[in-house]
Amino acid sequence: MSAPASATPLAPVVERTTPASRAGAVASVVLLAALIALPWVGTSGTMRMVVELIALLVLAQMWNLLAGYAGLVSIGQQAYVGLGGYALIVLADDLGVNPFLAVPLAGVVAVAVALPTAVLVFRFRGGYFAVGTWAVAEVYRLLVANTDALGRGTGRTLKAVFPLARETRELGTYAIALGIGLAALAAMYVYLRSRQGLGLMAIRDSEPASESLGIDVFRTKLTVYLIAAFGTGVTGALIYLNLLRISPDAAFSISWTAYTIFIVVIGGLGTLEGPIVGTLLFFFLREILSEYGAWYMILLGVLAIVAMLRFPQGLWGLVAERWGLDVFPVRRRVRAPR
Amino acid sequence: MSLLSVRELSAFYGDFQALFGVSLEVAAGELVAVIGANGAGKTTLLRALAGAVPGARGAVELEGRSVAGLPAEVLVGLGLVLVPEGRKIFPSLTVEENLRVGAYRGRPGPWSLARVQRLFPILAARRREPGTNLSGGEQQMLAIGRGLMANPRLLLVDEISLGLAPLMVKRLYEALTAIRAEGTTLIVVEQDVSQVLAVAERVYCLRKGAVSLEGVPARLGRAQLAGAYFGT
Amino acid sequence: MAWVDAVVQGVLLGGLYALFATGLSLIFGVMRLVNLAHGDFSILAAFLAAAAVAVWSLNPLLALALVVPLMAALGYGLQWLVLDRLLGRGVLPAVLVTFGFSVIIQNGLLEAFSADSRRLNPGGIETASLSLGGGLAVGWFPLLTFAVAVLLLGGLQLLIGHTAIGRAFRATSDDPAAAALMGIDNRRLHGLAMALSLAIVAVAGIFLGIRTTFTFGSGPDRLLFAFEAVIIGGLGSLWGTLVGGVVLGVAQTVGAKLSPGWGILTGHLVFLAVLLLRPSGLFSPKRRVDA
Numbered sequence: 006m007s008a009p010a011s012a013t014p015l016a017p018v019v020e021r022t023t024p025a026s027r028a029g030a031v032a033s034v035v036l037l038a039a040l041i042a043l044p045w046v047g048t049s050g051t052m053r054m055v056v057e058l059i060a061l062l063v064l065a066q067m068w069n070l071l072a073g074y075a076g077l078v079s080i081g082q083q084a085y086v087g088l089g090g091y092a093l094i095v096l097a098d099d100l101g102v103n104p105f106l107a108v109p110l111a112g113v114v115a116v117a118v119a120l121p122t123a124v125l126v127f128r129f130r131g132g133y134f135a136v137g138t139w140a141v142a143e144v145y146r147l148l149v150a151n152t153d154a155l156g157r158g159t160g161r162t163l164k165a166v167f168p169l170a171r172e173t174r175e176l177g178t179y180a181i182a183l184g185i186g187l188a189a190l191a192a193m194y195v196y197l198r199s200r201q202g203l204g205l206m207a208i209r210d211s212e213p214a215s216e217s218l219g220i221d222v223f224r225t226k227l228t229v230y231l232i233a234a235f236g237t238g239v240t241g242a243l244i245y246l247n248l249l250r251i252s253p254d255a256a257f258s259i260s261w262t263a264y265t266i267f268i269v270v271i272g273g274l275g276t277l278e279g280p281i282v283g284t285l286l287f288f289f290l291r292e293i294l295s296e297y298g299a300w301y302m303i304l305l306g307v308l309a310i311v312a313m314l315r316f317p318q319g320l321w322g323l324v325a326e327r328w329g330l331d332v333f334p335v336r337r338r339v340r341a342p343r
Numbered sequence: 344m345s346l347l348s349v350r351e352l353s354a355f356y357g358d359f360q361a362l363f364g365v366s367l368e369v370a371a372g373e374l375v376a377v378i379g380a381n382g383a384g385k386t387t388l389l390r391a392l393a394g395a396v397p398g399a400r401g402a403v404e405l406e407g408r409s410v411a412g413l414p415a416e417v418l419v420g421l422g423l424v425l426v427p428e429g430r431k432i433f434p435s436l437t438v439e440e441n442l443r444v445g446a447y448r449g450r451p452g453p454w455s456l457a458r459v460q461r462l463f464p465i466l467a468a469r470r471r472e473p474g475t476n477l478s479g480g481e482q483q484m485l486a487i488g489r490g491l492m493a494n495p496r497l498l499l500v501d502e503i504s505l506g507l508a509p510l511m512v513k514r515l516y517e518a519l520t521a522i523r524a525e526g527t528t529l530i531v532v533e534q535d536v537s538q539v540l541a542v543a544e545r546v547y548c549l550r551k552g553a554v555s556l557e558g559v560p561a562r563l564g565r566a567q568l569a570g571a572y573f574g575t
Numbered sequence: 576m577a578w579v580d581a582v583v584q585g586v587l588l589g590g591l592y593a594l595f596a597t598g599l600s601l602i603f604g605v606m607r608l609v610n611l612a613h614g615d616f617s618i619l620a621a622f623l624a625a626a627a628v629a630v631w632s633l634n635p636l637l638a639l640a641l642v643v644p645l646m647a648a649l650g651y652g653l654q655w656l657v658l659d660r661l662l663g664r665g666v667l668p669a670v671l672v673t674f675g676f677s678v679i680i681q682n683g684l685l686e687a688f689s690a691d692s693r694r695l696n697p698g699g700i701e702t703a704s705l706s707l708g709g710g711l712a713v714g715w716f717p718l719l720t721f722a723v724a725v726l727l728l729g730g731l732q733l734l735i736g737h738t739a740i741g742r743a744f745r746a747t748s749d750d751p752a753a754a755a756l757m758g759i760d761n762r763r764l765h766g767l768a769m770a771l772s773l774a775i776v777a778v779a780g781i782f783l784g785i786r787t788t789f790t791f792g793s794g795p796d797r798l799l800f801a802f803e804a805v806i807i808g809g810l811g812s813l814w815g816t817l818v819g820g821v822v823l824g825v826a827q828t829v830g831a832k833l834s835p836g837w838g839i840l841t842g843h844l845v846f847l848a849v850l851l852l853r854p855s856g857l858f859s860p861k862r863r864v865d866a
Binding site for chain 3: 072076078080125128130131132133134135136137139140141143144147148150151259263266270274298299300302303305306307309310313314317
Binding site for chain 2: 742743745746748749750752753754755756757758759760761
């Protein structure tokens with residue numbers, strides 16, 4: 006198995022784009038055009054649904070970043086959904102900030118809380134990290150539910166948007182949603198293709214090996230945790246900009262985590278395309294099974310378990326493996342020079 | 344009939360092949376040595392025989408009965424016991440508990456806690472201490488004693504002299520002789536060639552995962568051994 | 576006096592929490608597995624007991640004899656068929672699958688038993704109280720719960736410290752590969768650990784159901800309190816789990832005395848304080864909080 010002697014070895018070529026990614030780029034442009042046109046051709050209900058879909062997609066991408074790329078399995082991200090939502094209300098209603106501007110600002114609030122939170126939860130590892138994140142989310146929920154200024158258990162309504170005409174509010178919300186969705190995807194794509202992103206995937210694959218290569222594991226994990234908190238907080242604000250009414254039990258509900266976990270696991274963990282597939286499937290199932298209530302959740306649970314046992318690469322992973330697809334390529338292929 | 348008969352044993356760790364069609368025979372009551380350089384596959388061979396390498400293929404018969412593919416815990420019940428490389432003493436158990444856990448399968452035989460403690464008195468003296476408190480040589484005694492508690496028909500011993508002082512190694516080999524006297528068959532893997540060849544009836548030399556030499560130590564010359572060992 | 580009363584109630588509540596925590600601690604110690612559906616299994620047991628009571632007019636305490644073995648068998652089966660495959664595959668699979676169990680159990684209970692809250696009625700013992708003098712009274716049932724917790728913990732401690740199975744548990748926990756070389760069947764042992772865990776948590780669930788009302792969604796809070804009790808007490812110590820439960824219980828009852836909505840929150844804050852100041856817990860023999 007020794008290499009044949011050769012005069013001068015040629016350097017291998019590292020490349021990232023594939024035929025599928027080029028096709029994917031085209032499809033994305035078409036889809037984007039359709040989405041931009043929607044307010045003029047679609048109904049208010051469709052717009053609300055797209056906002057909801059984008060919100061879940063971004064939540065899923067954030068969880069995917071945490072668990073699929075950084076190996077941080079959190080079941081407490083709902084903390085930032087709630088914090089983002091309440092930050093929106095406080096910023097817009099109490100502090101007079103423009104409600105649309107308050108959405109990204111809510112993300113900043115989420116990060117501010119995420120920093121001390123990380124100090125606590127990073128003391129745990131593995132399965133206990135998961136429970137720890139959830140315990141912390143519960144603490145935030147209870148703190149909010151016990152605060153008069155935040156409406157206690159009954160919650161609050163977003164009043165800052167009342168002066169706006171309904172179409173304006175809906176269009177504004179929709180536009181922000183599109184912006185957030187695009188920004189999240191773009192940011193993930195850029196980050197994962199970067200050196201830091203490569204370092205992240207190295208950590209996921211082997212922490213000790215990464216450390217021996219000089220990668221600062223703690224710093225990288227913290228950065229990812231903060232990024233995810235930001236993205237989740239912004240999305241929380243978006244969700245409640247769309248819903249207008251917030252309460253602690255709904256905003257800090259573990260259901261947010263349940264949905265995102267199922268979306269990511271069934272769609273495909275550790276890929277950019279997986280959460281997209283998962284979200285679409287999630288919505289599709291919800292539409293056809295909506296009157297079955299609890300059975301729908303049971304089905305999701307069973308699907309997620311089966312996926313984890315048999316198809317850990319998820320639906321997208323199955324498809325990608327079969328046909329060698331890579332629509333949003335973040336890996337680098339090594340090709341022998343021609 | 345041989346106690347152990349191995350034909351064309353190959354072992355893989357994922358895609359990496361560590362053993363290439365190894366064949367060997369061990370008669371009841373023998374002490375067979377397996378020597379070879381680092382990475383030659385000696386430990387893999389013992390582990391594969393003990394059922395600890397899932398990617399192993401080939402025919403293995405213990406007392407005429409096919410045992411290939413059986414997991415380690417079942418093989419212990421059949422009398423095939425491995426004293427692993429690195430000793431693997433359980434830190435959460437005391438010295439005595441480490442010995443007792445060796446008897447988990449409850450196989451009948453000459454070895455009991457008292458008997459093992461007579462063979463290695465230090466294990467009685469320090470029986471209540473955590474197993475990992477012992478020195479390297481004492482842990483090796485504990486590991487061997489633990490293996491004996493299972494009353495094996497065939498005891499596989501992996502690298503007992505590694506990192507130990509010559510006096511300790513001598514004592515361990517005296518213990519091996521006592522174990523043989525009870526009728527236990529032994530396969531001993533060793534880096535310290537001279538020590539093991541002094542007690543072994545037959546020797547196999549491994550090189551790059553295959554058998555490079557087999558024979559009776561007294562009849563093998565230095566040059567022959569060195570050649571099989573290093574591949575010169 | 577009201578404060579002493581609160582503390583006593585808290586201590587006894589701690590017994591119940593210790594019952595919840597023990598099963599969690601056991602499987603984590605043996606297999607490094609965190610069962611996110613731990614609380615939900617206890618509620619499942621409570622509902623099964625409620626069903627037994629409804630169908631056969633049993634006293635809930637007698638229903639224990641039916642439900643506990645059933646839950647033990649369920650635990651063994653789930654470990655054997657599903658969970659054991661996930662060990663050694665990293666954190667994510669076990670977290671996800673047990674989370675999936677949690678969702679399935681909760682929604683299954685919702686479908687089967689509706690959203691109504693339930694209570695198990697053992698016919699009076701739960702309200703009977705014992706006077707300790709000085710105006711202080713404790714309920715018989717909380718006392719019984721505490722006693723059962725101590726008994727079960729003690730029994731488990733004996734099992735782990737002085738039996739062959741206990742040695743096998745500890746060996747498997749240290750080094751599963753080496754344990755196999757001793758003739759230990761890891762899969763069977765893991766099944767046994769899970770069976771014990773679910774059996775104990777079934778007792779906890781039924782005792783909870785006698786003490787207070789429960790619904791399909793009561794599980795997650797049980798997991799949370801169990802987890803907090805384990806962390807406060809320190810990993811790797813069974814008696815530490817009892818202490819952790821007591822500390823948590825007292826924090827909750829005293830907190831509730833300070834302000835009605837603050838009971839549970841006080842417990843959480845004490846948990847966070849321990850995590851911040853002494854992460855290895857109050858009694859741990861120096862182990863990292865690893866899974």
